């Protein structure tokens with residue numbers, strides 16, 4: 021997974037074509053199979069895709085909507101990517117996002133007299149710490165006890181989900197409100213909006229983080245160690261690195277980013293804690309990281325793609341009757357095709373061989 | 382008899398290297414054909430083409446007179462070709478029998494027929510005196526036995542053309558003898574064998590015919606009886622290789638590294654190093670001889686901090702410690718050439734230059750406050766490639782794409798270029814060609830002449846005898862004796878390797 025991409029990190033200047041082409045093929049195939057499905061519903065696929073596109077990218081209103089969806093996908097995608105570089109599969113971003121959101125709310129509904137930039141920073145950091153602390157548990161268990169992180173993170177997602185439910189129905193519940201939700205954040209903890217739309221400054225956070233990580237994995241010794249640890253922890257131990265500590269930290273930082281992503285969602289979109297505010301985000305993020313072939317800058321693009329699918333789906337449903345859930349199908353197929361197309365060279369080789377055998381035989 | 386296998390003008394081109402160019406080779410039935418060549422000459426690549434792991438870009442392969450296309454190893458196996466790879470391809474967690482039937486159809490498909498397989502394996506093992514229990518987990522077997530498993534795997538598939546890629550590199554002399562007996566038995570049965578080795582005496586002892594590759598091309602093809610090691614070396618390297626090292630009386634410096642009653646118990650509770658005390662001065666090489674698996678590697682890993690030790694202490698440059706940390710030890714000026722380059726020494730998917738800074742990455746000038754100095758690392762990579770004659774298109778290629786010997790040179794370059802005060806070298810010339818082996822041994826001597834203390838672990842007695850000042854023989858975690866080089870005869874050392882204490886040898890009087 022992401023092998024091609026990872027080996028050329030470090031200082032390589034080579035362009036990784038397969039890392040760019042493979043996702044594009046995956047997308048094309050995913051949309052093609054989707055087209056068959058649309059056609060079977062008696063709708064012209066070109067129409068449907070036109071409305072999908074129109075509703076997601078072609079006007080400022082739709083584009084800004086897409087970008088709002090892109091932000092959490094990108095941030096959480098980067099969180100997943102971060103640990104993936106060390107071959108740790110953080111399926112727990114989902115739960116870490118929830119923990120971050122809880123942290124964000126605690127800080128965000130208090131401290132009304134702190135200047136806004138500082139308040140936002142406080143929210144991000146505290147949310148990150150909660151997300152990181154939550155990720156510490158699977159990280160520690162993986163590094164020191166050899167317990168599979170996938171299972172632990174997956175199960176811990178439920179803990180976070182129900183913990184959040186408990187919090188918004190209990191201690192953080194808005195008094196007198198019918199809904200399970202918190203009181204609104206104070207103004208200084210709300211992210212500034214851009215260009216008079218719903219788009220908030222979180223998009224800048226995502227872009228900056230992606231650029232930073234791209235540099236980080238190429239040029240820093242920590243990035244180098246993380247990638248090396250993923251490939252051969254023995255060699256890293258031999259080189260004098262405390263691998264267990266390193267892997268634990270990787271998981272904590274991954275959780276920190278996911279937690280901060282939850283905070284951005286709360287501060288930028290909802291303005292308060294709401295039950296089930298981001299169901300499935302952590303899982304979508306895995307798809308985002310995979311489609312990006314573990315390239316941080318690629319995460320921005322793949323988050324944009326998935327964001328566009330989600331946003332355009334509504335206008336497609338209104339205009340053509342194709343249900344919104346259709347895009348989830350496409351999303352899943354794209355990932356399947358991306359994973360499969362890494363096997364393409366091998367499949368082609370086998371196919372060629374069959375043909376030759378037929379000719380000869 | 383006749384020719385069972387013929388390669389005609391085989392050419393294999395990798396993106397940046399021509400690994401094989403118009404290579405011709407004829408294998409006679411019932412013969413052993415040796416393939417010789419420097420590291421990176423293209424031997425493994427040629428064999429991989431034959432075994433279907435690579436597809437040649439030009440040329441033809443004939444098996445028993447018929448032209449064949451070999452697209453994958455299944456095709457090769459069907460043609461009766463079997464290969465034991467330079468780096469073993471066994472699954473450690475599976476048993477011998479499971480490894481051997483891996484990928485084969487069983488008679489009871491879709492169920493396994495393990496019992497039948499085990500029986501057949503046992504029969505084969507008995508026939509060739511392998512002494513293998515099919516139910517053993519591969520993980521628990523010593524390297525020599527693992528290799529027999531690889532050979533069994535090939536025989537199980539009823540191959541009659543066997544390819545052995547550097548089969549002897551990891552074996553002890555006794556194991557090599559055993560292997561040779563097996564090979565001779567196989568050829569007597571009419572099977573044909575292609576062997577790759579860097580050891581000329583083995584070529585002379587075992588083969589009927591020799592083909593020498595140089596830079597991917599055939600540099601010569603002779604009947605073994607018509608040639609000699611000097612000529613072969615000349616053909617390979619283009620110069621004479623002498624293995625003559627300048628003897629130098631060194632003034633011993635103070636003791637650089639010392640162990641006191643060191644005891645290492647492994648995870649399974651087996652005592653690997655038992656109450657071992659030794660001292661190495663600056664300016665001397667202590668060679669540790671012994672059959673593989675007698676605790677030499679554990680000793681090396683314990684004093685470099687890679688594994689914990691339970692009792693005793695290690696004194697590095699006067700500082701005594703009962704617990705070591707790898708980074709700490711490293712910063713005391715200790716370099717370590719580890720036993721297994723793939724398992725420990727290298728990160729294969731990463732580039733040469735990255736592997737060259739694996740241990741030094743956090744230090745200036747390679748990095749500064751956690752950020753690499755790209756130019757320095759690039760330059761360092763290019764420099765090391767030149768100084769250590771690493772055969773590679775550039776320092777940016779993944780280490781995986783290098784030939785085995787050239788991978789080893791990366792480790793050497795990395796560990797020696799920092800001019801360590803103490804060098805712990807475990808099998809440093811494993812898999813290297815004769816030119817490179819001479820180079821490595823010279824480097825070890827250079828370290829000593831520079832005043833470093835060198836601990837050399839090698840299962841090759843020849844290597845120990847050539848470079849050591851003192852020789853310790855290790856058996857079941859203990860030293861059977863420590864002698865000045867030249868003080869004990871080879872047969873005395875052999876006795877110690879088999880577990881006789883030197884004091885006992887002397888009390889028995891003359892042994893020679």
Ligand SMILES: Nc1ncnc2c1ncn2[C@@H]1O[C@H](COP(=O)(O)OP(=O)(O)OP(=O)(O)O)[C@@H](O)[C@H]1O
Nearest residue numbers: 395400420421422423424425426782783784785786
């Ligand atoms: N997969 C690969 N991709 C690119 N280059 C390769 C690959 N495999 C081998 N090479 C190159 O081909 C050349 C021949 O390599 P090969 O492994 O055949 O050498 P060899 O004769 O077996 O050497 P050694 O004795 O060190 O094992 C080398 O220059 C090597 O770097």
Ligand SMILES: [Mg+2]
Nearest residue numbers: 425467784785
């Ligand atoms: Mg080779």
